[in-house]
Amino acid sequence: xxxxEAMKKLxxxxxxxxxxxxxxxxxxxxxxxxxxxxxxxxxxxxxxIQAHSDLMQEILKLRVGIQRTNLKTLVAIELGGKSVSKTIxxxxxxxxxLAKLDMDMWSKLGDRGLAEQSGKxxxxxxxxxxxxxxxxxxxxxxxxxxxRSEPSVIDATLEVVNAVTELE
Numbered sequence: 001x002x003x004x005e006a007m008k009k010l011x012x013x014x015x016x017x018x019x020x021x022x023x024x025x026x027x028x029x030x031x032x033x034x035x036x037x038x039x040x041x042x043x044x045x046x047x048x049i050q051a052h053s054d055l056m057q058e059i060l061k062l063r064v065g066i067q068r069t070n071l072k073t074l075v076a077i078e079l080g081g082k083s084v085s086k087t088i089x090x091x092x093x094x095x096x097x098l099a100k101l102d103m104d105m106w107s108k109l110g111d112r113g114l115a116e117q118s119g120k121x122x123x124x125x126x127x128x129x130x131x132x133x134x135x136x137x138x139x140x141x142x143x144x145x146x147x148r149s150e151p152s153v154i155d156a157t158l159e160v161v162n163a164v165t166e167l168e
Contacts, residue, residue: 003069003088003162006062013059020052068168077157080146088161095154103147109135 001009027037028045038044070088077084077091086094114131121127 001167003066003165003167006066006167007162010059010062010066013055013062017052017055017059020048020055024048024052062167065167069165072168073161073165075157075161077153079150079153080142088158088165091154091158095151095158099147099150099154103144106140106143106147109137109140 024045027041030036030041067089070092073088074085075088075091077086111131111133116131117129119127119129
């Protein structure tokens with residue numbers, strides 16, 4: 001089974017499990033004057049509970065298989081003109097939030113609203129006041145662009161990888 005198939009199957013199994021939970025909540029009890037929906041409602045409810053338990057086992061098996069595959073499978077992605085290799089799991093974390101946090105860090109570099117001007121020093125001499133930057137604005141801009149585009153590059157690459165990688 002391919003990774004993408006396992007992920008789609010997980011989604012389907014979760015929908016089925018939710019349906020079973022709803023059925024159990026509606027049909028697990030009734031009042032003595034009501035007519036049961038099913039002839040042997042207790043065994044029907046029990047069957048749904050067992051079916052749900054079986055689904056949970058299958059979901060667990062698929063999740064662990066996906067995690068195992070994601071931890072073992074190395075993927076090379078071209079970023080900033082360089083080929084970077086990480087496991088699928090690492091790329092997922094980069095995609096989820098780490099690339100954005102890197103971009104946020106580089107976005108913090110700026111002039112902080114400071115302005116160059118003329119002023120007087122402590123002896124009353126006229127001086128030009130300049131901004132000192134402790135970073136390279138060109139590097140900052142390149143990094144912001146890199147980290148801004150990283151999630152979409154990861155998405156595109158992992159779509160292909162998920163379609164061709166066998167589940168462990």
